Amino acid sequence: xxxxxxxxxxxxxxxxxxxxxxxxxxxxxxxxxxxxxxxxxxxxxxxxxxxxxxxxxxxxxxxxxxxxxxxxxxxxxxxxxxxxxxxxxxxxxxxxxxxxxxxxxxxxxxxxxxxxxxxxxxxxxxxxxxxxxxxxxxxxxxxxxxxxxxxxxxxxxxxxxxxxxxxxxxxxxxxxxxxxxxxxxxxxxxxxxxxxxxxxxxxxxxxxxxxxxxxxxxxxxxxxxxxxxxxxxxxxxxxxxxxxxxxxxxxxxxxxxxxxxxxxxxxxxxxxxxxxxxxxxxxxxxxxxxxxxxxxxxxxxxxxxxxxxxxxxxxxxxxxxxxxxxxxxxx
Amino acid sequence: xxxxxxxxxxxxxxxxxxxxxxxxxxxxxxxxxxxxxxxxxxxxxxxxxxxxxxxxxxxxxxxxxxxxxxxxxxxxxxxxxxxxxxxxxxxxxxxxxxxxxxxxxxxxx
Numbered sequence: 369x370x371x372x373x374x375x376x377x378x379x380x381x382x383x384x385x386x387x388x389x390x391x392x393x394x395x396x397x398x399x400x401x402x403x404x405x406x407x408x409x410x411x412x413x414x415x416x417x418x419x420x421x422x423x424x425x426x427x428x429x430x431x432x433x434x435x436x437x438x439x440x441x442x443x444x445x446x447x448x449x450x451x452x453x454x455x456x457x458x459x460x461x462x463x464x465x466x467x468x469x470x471x472x473x474x475x476x477x478x479x480x481x482x483x484x485x486x487x488x489x490x491x492x493x494x495x496x497x498x499x500x501x502x503x504x505x506x507x508x509x510x511x512x513x514x515x516x517x518x519x520x521x522x523x524x525x526x527x528x529x530x531x532x533x534x535x536x537x538x539x540x541x542x543x544x545x546x547x548x549x550x551x552x553x554x555x556x557x558x559x560x561x562x563x564x565x566x567x568x569x570x571x572x573x574x575x576x577x578x579x580x581x582x583x584x585x586x587x588x589x590x591x592x593x594x595x596x597x598x599x600x601x602x603x604x605x606x607x608x609x610x611x612x613x614x615x616x617x618x619x620x621x622x623x624x625x626x627x628x629x630x631x632x633x634x635x636x637x638x639x640x641x642x643x644x645x646x647x648x649x650x651x652x653x654x655x656x657x658x659x660x661x662x663x664x665x666x667x668x669x670x671x672x673x674x675x676x677x678x679x680x681x682x683x684x685x686x687x688x689x690x691x692x693x694x695x696x697x698x699x
Numbered sequence: 700x701x702x703x704x705x706x707x708x709x710x711x712x713x714x715x716x717x718x719x720x721x722x723x724x725x726x727x728x729x730x731x732x733x734x735x736x737x738x739x740x741x742x743x744x745x746x747x748x749x750x751x752x753x754x755x756x757x758x759x760x761x762x763x764x765x766x767x768x769x770x771x772x773x774x775x776x777x778x779x780x781x782x783x784x785x786x787x788x789x790x791x792x793x794x795x796x797x798x799x800x801x802x803x804x805x806x807x808x
Contacts, residue, residue, distance in 0.1 A: 370758075370759040370780070370782045371759075372759075373759035373762055373780055373782075374757070374758075374759045377756065377757060377759070378757075391765075391775065394773065394775075395725075395726060395749070395774075395775045396749065398725065398726075398727065398768070398772065398773070398774050398775070399726050399727050399745060399749075402727040403727075424745075425745050425746075426745070426746055427746070430746065431745065431746050431749050431750070434746070434749070434750035435749050435750050435752075435753040437750070438750045438751075438753040438754040438757060439753060439757055446757065446758065
C-alpha cells in the first residue's frame with residue numbers, strides 16, 4: 369500500500385512546487401533556531417550563537433539542494449521499482465492477469481477495428497492526386513447543379529484548373545446476358561483528369577471530336593467489376609455492356625483503390641454524361657442532378673475561388689445568356 | 700566522534716526509522732535523540748539528516764506532518780508509515796544478523 373503515500377507526495381512535488389519549497393525552507397529554519405537556542409543556553413550571546421549555528425549547519429542552500437535531489441532522484445528510482453512491483457504482483461495472480469489482459473485485448477481490438485472503419489470511411493483523404501486542392505462547388509444552396517449550369521461555371525471560372533460534374537445513380541447493368549444492379553456515376557468527360565485518376569487499363573473518356581457520330585457511348589468500369597465479371601481479362605477493354613437497352617463500350621478500368629468520391633458508396637461504372645444522357649436533359653436547367661468538384665490551380669488560395677463565386681452569387685444562373693434553352697443553341 | 704555517514708551505508712536510515720518508531724519527531728528532535736541515546740557517540744550531521752528524511756519520505760517509509768513543537772512553533776514531524784514499520788523490522792533483523800556475524804568473526808580470529 370506504499371503507493372497510497374507515494375502518489376499524493378509525487379503529485380504534490382510536481383504541482384505544488386512552491387509550497388514544497390517553502391516548507392523546506394521553514395523546516396531548516398526551525399532546525400537553525402533550535403541550534404541557536406541550544407548555543408544560547410550554553411552561554412553564548414545571541415549574535416555569537418547565530419554565527420556558530422550557521423557555521424555548524426554548513427551551507428543551508430547545499431542541504432536544500434540535496435533534499436531536492438532526493439525528491440528528483442526518487443522519481444526515477446521509484447518508477448522502476450513500481451514497475452517491478454507491478455510485474456511481480458501480476459505474476460503472482462495469474463488468474464487476474466489473464467482476465468485483465470483478455471479484457472484489455474478485447475477493448476483495444478474492438479477500438480482499433482472501429483477506428484479502421486471510421487478511418488476508411490471518414491478520416492482518410494480521398495485517394496486522388498493532391499486531394500487538398502479539390503473543392504466542392506455549390507452553385508445552389510443545396511449543392512446541386514444542372515449540367516448546363518456546370519458548363520457555364522466551367523467556362524467562366526479562372527481559379528480552377530478543372531471542374532468536373534458527377535451525378536450519382538444506380539444502373540441495372542447487363543454484362544454477357546446477366547444483369548447486376550450497380551452504383552453508377554454519370555460524369556463529365558474530364559472527371560478522371562480533374563481527379564488525377566489514371567486507369568490501370570485502357571483510357572478515360574474520349575473527347576467528342578475523337579468519337580464519330582453513331583459510335584457507342586464510353587464507360588469506365590471499376591477494378592472490382594472487372595475482376596468479378598471479366599475475370600480480370602486483359603481484352604476487356606473494347607467489350608460491350610448493356611444498360612437501359614443501349615450498348616456502351618468499355619474504354620478503361622479504374623485503379624482498384626478508386627471507388628468514386630463518396631465514402632461508403634462504391635461506384636462500379638462511370639458513364640460519360642455527354643455521350644450517354646440525352647441532350648435535352650443536359651440542357652435543362654431544372655435537372656439539377658450534378659455535384660461539382662473543382663481542382664484549384666496550383667497555389668491558388670481558396671479565398672480567391674470564393675471571391676470569384678461571390679461576384680457571381682446569383683449570377684451563375686443569371687449571367688447565362690440563354691436560360692432554359694437547348695444547350696447546343698447557346699452562342 | 701563518529702558520524703553515522705561514516706558507518707555502514709544505510710545505517711542512518713535505520714537510526715532514523717528506529718528513533719521515530721516510538722513517537723513522531725521533527726528533524727531536530729531526531730538528531731538530539733540519536734545523540735542522547737547513543738550517549739553522545741553518534742552525532743547526526745544535519746547536512747545528511749534532511750536529505751535522508753526527504754528520501755525516506757519519498758520512498759513512503761515515513762510520512763511528514765506539520766505540527767506544533769514544544770514552544771508553539773510550527774515544525775515538521777516525521778512518523779513511520781505501516782510499510783515503514785515493516786521495513787524497520789526487516790532492516791533491524793538484518794542489522795542484528797550482520798553485527799552478530801561480524802562479532803563472531805572478530806572473536807574467533
